[in-house]
Amino acid sequence: MTTNEEYRNLLRLSLIVTCSCILAVVICYFWVDRSVAFFVYNHHINGIEVFRWLTYPPPEVQNWSALVVTVLVVRRAWGPFLPWQKVLLIACISLIVADDFRISLGDVFGRYWPETWTHDNPSLIGTGTYGFHPFQRGDDVGSFPSGHACRIFGFAGVWMIAMPGTRVIALVLAVPMLLSLVAMNYHFVSDVIAGSVLGALIATYAVHLARLKMA
Numbered sequence: 406m407t408t409n410e411e412y413r414n415l416l417r418l419s420l421i422v423t424c425s426c427i428l429a430v431v432i433c434y435f436w437v438d439r440s441v442a443f444f445v446y447n448h449h450i451n452g453i454e455v456f457r458w459l460t461y462p463p464p465e466v467q468n469w470s471a472l473v474v475t476v477l478v479v480r481r482a483w484g485p486f487l488p489w490q491k492v493l494l495i496a497c498i499s500l501i502v503a504d505d506f507r508i509s510l511g512d513v514f515g516r517y518w519p520e521t522w523t524h525d526n527p528s529l530i531g532t533g534t535y536g537f538h539p540f541q542r543g544d545d546v547g548s549f550p551s552g553h554a555c556r557i558f559g560f561a562g563v564w565m566i567a568m569p570g571t572r573v574i575a576l577v578l579a580v581p582m583l584l585s586l587v588a589m590n591y592h593f594v595s596d597v598i599a600g601s602v603l604g605a606l607i608a609t610y611a612v613h614l615a616r617l618k619m620a
Contacts, residue, residue, distance in 0.1 A: 415613060419606055426602040433595035439529060441587060441594055442519040446530050451520075451589045459585035463556040467504055470497035470560075489568070492617060496563035499611035503559030503604045507552050510603070515541035516549035519590040530590065551592045554583055554600030555607075562608025567617040 515538040521531030526545035
């Protein structure tokens with residue numbers, strides 16, 4: 406298969422996944438998101454501390470990613486990367502790109518949050534505000550897509566594709582963190598779905614562009 410054919414196939418797959426994601430988001434928006442958010446709030450699920458702790462790793466990994474990339478670039482001067490080192494480099498770059506992409510989409514969609522967190526931001530639980538308000542910028546309308554979910558799959562997705570032996574470990578670590586975003590009412594279900602798909606797509610393209618071995 407030529408490179409052009411490979412990327413055309415990848416584009417077709419990306420479009421199918423994106424359309425499926427849009428359908429899932431629409432279903433969740435009308436019939437799932439509000440019910441889940443009120444369930445979490447009414448049953449005080451977001452008071453369980455372990456869920457809060459599970460939301461900490463994704464931004465911390467992002468904070469260290471640029472430094473890891475720098476160290477690996479310097480390391481390259483002393484010889485070719487070991488396989489895991491190249492995967493780590495691409496995973497960090499994928500995470501950084503994924504989060505920047507997520508910020509751009511957050512400004513495009515302008516979705517209010519499930520709960521009020523800071524500066525009296527409008528929210529479903531706090532002020533009864535629900536929905537998308539496109540092209541409104543600011544932290545008070547950045548719920549969609551989920552940045553945490555995007556980071557998780559932007560990073561872990563590279564490992565899962567390039568090193569299949571890490572898939573079980575990656576999923577065991579990722580799934581509880583994704584669930585915690587909903588359990589803390591930090592995000593709606595559809596936010597997490599969209600963020601996960603966005604991160605996974607960017608990870609897939611990162612693996613292709615870097616010519617890492619595909620599973």
